[in-house]
Amino acid sequence: MEKQVVVIGGGVAGMESAARLAELGIKVILIEKKDDLGGHVRRWDFLFPDKKPAYVIINALRPDIEDMVDARYNCEVKNIQSLNGAFNVNLSTDDNLKADAILITTGFDLFDATKKEEYGYGIYENVITAAELEEQFMNKIPIRTASGKIPRRIGFVHCVGSRDEKVGNEYCSKVCCVTGVKQSMKMREAFPNSEVFCFYMDLRMFGRYFEDLYKEAQEKYGVQFIRGRLSEASENFDQKVVVKLEDTLAGKPLKMTVDLLVLLTGFVPSEGTRKMIEMLNLDKGDDRFIKPIDEHLMKNHTNVPGVFIAGASSGPKSIAETITDAQAATLEIAAFLRKNNHHDKLGIYYK
């Protein structure tokens, strides 16, 4: 009987893994709740460190999906039951799929910035999120203030909704720092007469070439980095945003008026990820993302045998890491389907 894998979530992780599984001769059904593949990457402009356009990733994977994978759009998973060592997946289209293994790639949502009321998102017209900025870049919309003027001063706020006990997200979302650096460079490029500031707590330049990017931002683009966490933003009589923070390195409070304030919002587990956790009774970490059995050797295995994870559903990741993670999941799923439990011996070391 041919083995069948159901991949839930058609973002980059789901696409990569579905394509690689199909290449191995495994039948794959990919479930996507929207009308097209790509997830968040659809609304992304360009990627670091090599500045390739984001659509390149999606276009690279799309043909494989179209040729080899049974992709179902505009549908969601309603219910999953275990069935003699396999699973029965019940969809919102009332189809029932048999799955010998399930891969969860439901990913993340962005933190809702209205929860940080004091930053004024949704209240002041010149406060936007980094995702909105990125989408404007992608659609080649010229960046302007709400009243249509060219911004002379732009501020980027790091750690919005991350590392913040007050909104219930104490973890770091990892990729926002480099996104902020990237976007600030693009703003300086677009507006050579502007001043661009990054208000950060720690600069997490974790990847290869990221440190070079940071240096480039300072050296070539003149982006200014101020270490301090915003306590509040308020609005001027002419709708400019006044930010208040402590310049911790100078040891003094700092007040600044900017034309545009960009909030680098962090990752939260998506609605789909939360649903999957509840539906399958998956372990989750304190950060509410899915928890794999082992953080080193079994990163794609969940506590439910046959249910695998890849991508941001198990925590914030960059696109590069997501693709690697999806490839790793493919290998693990294939091994599982061959009944090769090569990591069982981990149990010996785990007392």
Added chain:
Amino acid sequence: MGFDLFILPFTAGLIFILGYFVIRSLIWIVQLDRDDKMKFIKGIPSMATLKAIREVIMESLLHRKIFRTNPVLGYMHMSLAFGWFLLILFGNIEAFTINPGTVHPPYYPIFLRFFETATDFKGAGLFLFLMDLFLLLVLSGVFLALMKRFRSRSLGMKKTSSLQLHDKIALYSLWIIFPARLLAESFTSGIAGNGGFMTGPLGEFFASFLPIGKLVYPAWWIYSLSLGAFFFTLPFTRYMHIPTEILLIFLRNYGIRTNDRYSSFTDIEVHSCSRCGICIDPCPMTAADVNTIQSVYFIRNVRQGKLQPLTVQNCLMCGKCNETCPVGIDNYALRMIKREAFNNEEKNKYDYIPELISDKATVAYFAGCMGQLTPSITRSMEEIFRHAGQEYVFIDKNESICCGRPLILNGRNKEAVELIKRNQDIINSSGARLLVTSCPICYKAFREEYKLGMKVIHHSEYINHLINNNLISLNKSNQRLVFHDPCELGRGSDVYEQPRQVLKSIGSLIESEQTKNLSICCGGSLGNSVLNNSDRHKITRFSLENLTTGDPDRVITACPLCKRTFAQVADDIQISDLAEIVALSLVKSAELTPEEEKVMAETE
């Protein structure tokens, strides 16, 4: 007249307790502040005395307030107090009926069945019945009291106060008294046949298999000893509340209160606490699993002189214990007094605040320091002012100085003096006639500590005024709204109705179970400087659960601190300030914006 040695423990105890209480009361009254003494003297010949007597009957005997907390609990307290009172009263009446015209020693009616075995006096049948009935009443109370110690939930109390050794001795003596009386009277009845509907049959029952002849005398001894033990320990235990509460009721009816120092009246309040523990469940800190600081324990510590700083500081100052105390002790004031006592004298340090002059306007708006963290509220207020066409000055739009109440709440009121003065000058410099504030904490500070040359109202009162005078118009919908009464606005300032009137103009108002003066603190209170965040969140969730039981669409509050605190834990319900929802519901003017005009032109 009858006499026996066994009456001595009781009589000695009685003389001791009466003497102790009379002397103690005299000391208390003599040490009252001069104003309080005047009130006392003026009060005695007035109507207040009659009111006090009525209150003593209603509360000290019948425990009406406790019945409202839980009927079974009320019955338990009432049956013990009232039943015992009736036994004494009718015991005396019966003794007088048997020997009219004679003056009995006080022990005589207590041990009447021992001394009088005749059953042929006038009304004997009635008395025998009544005395047994009252005894049964008290015994049912003793039974419930026993049950409360072991299964408190059945009496409506999740937690009951923990006891120390001397409390236990008094408690056990109290429990022994009436069963001992039952046995003594039953044994006597078994021998002499002078029992009622309960003691009669019981006496016969015991006579059938026990050597009651030998047991009867020890039984009376035990009865007397337990009474004596109770009386001797009473002044040093919670049972001091029995006589002290009566004194408290009289003084309170004469208008005497605890203000801001530990007066003689305060000491009387402290000794009136019966340690009933009814304040424990309503205290929000119980929801955070903090069980050592509730008012009952606080008062005990004050009485024993063993007050720890942490007990004093680890309190939200929400005032709920005042609402639920059946004795009406002003726990809030007491805690405040102790907070002030625990703080070092400090020189005022707020001389760095510059003299700022505000712009002038007839109406001034003060958002408070929290205003900058909740811009949605201040924006909404500004929109409301504009919509009403009211010229106003937003005093702390750019810089805010704390109103000083957080210092005061923590007993640092001497320090707050300079702060208040400077803030006061700034507000007064606006020349306004009306001050509107959206923060109840500031509101209470302005009303109690500030000398402002203008009327001060909370924004809920202001908005209500605007609606009543048709200065703003609102769209009404069916959305279900529940109002959370902030501690400082509701219990703190008696503003309950105005926010509700406003909400009725916007949607459908529903009430939570614990509402108005019984509302549960959000947990964010600045009154507690010790509590950590995760414990605060437990309180917030507990409070939110109470608000959402009626399945509202939105939770409305009128305090920026409450709003922020609830928003931190509310995942699936929207929390809004009153100003925000009013601003959302404003009927917008019929004029089109330039954008809308363009669209209209294009479609034609």
Added chain:
Amino acid sequence: MINWGYTINKDSSIDYDKNDRSLFCSLVKKEPTLGICMACGECAATCSASQFTTFSFRKTILLVQRGELNGLEKEISKCMFCGKCTLVCPRGVNTRHILSLLRDHLIK
């Protein structure tokens, strides 16, 4: 922004070996969150007193951690106790309690 023209440290460097960290050690037992500050400065940014003085709660914690107690007493007396710092701290440091304890310790 009023600049009073003096700094908290008279010395130009921190001699960690010589500094007395016992205050920090005793305080962190009473209020464990003293140890989890990440020095983001949000407390100082929102502080009511920071508009008019050099008082910075972030700096206060830092100096206590290092054992640099000179002049600390004067700085913490500027605090209005309004509680905004506790409301914004992303690490959940119980700032008001720490300040209260510091005052009791330093101001006799």
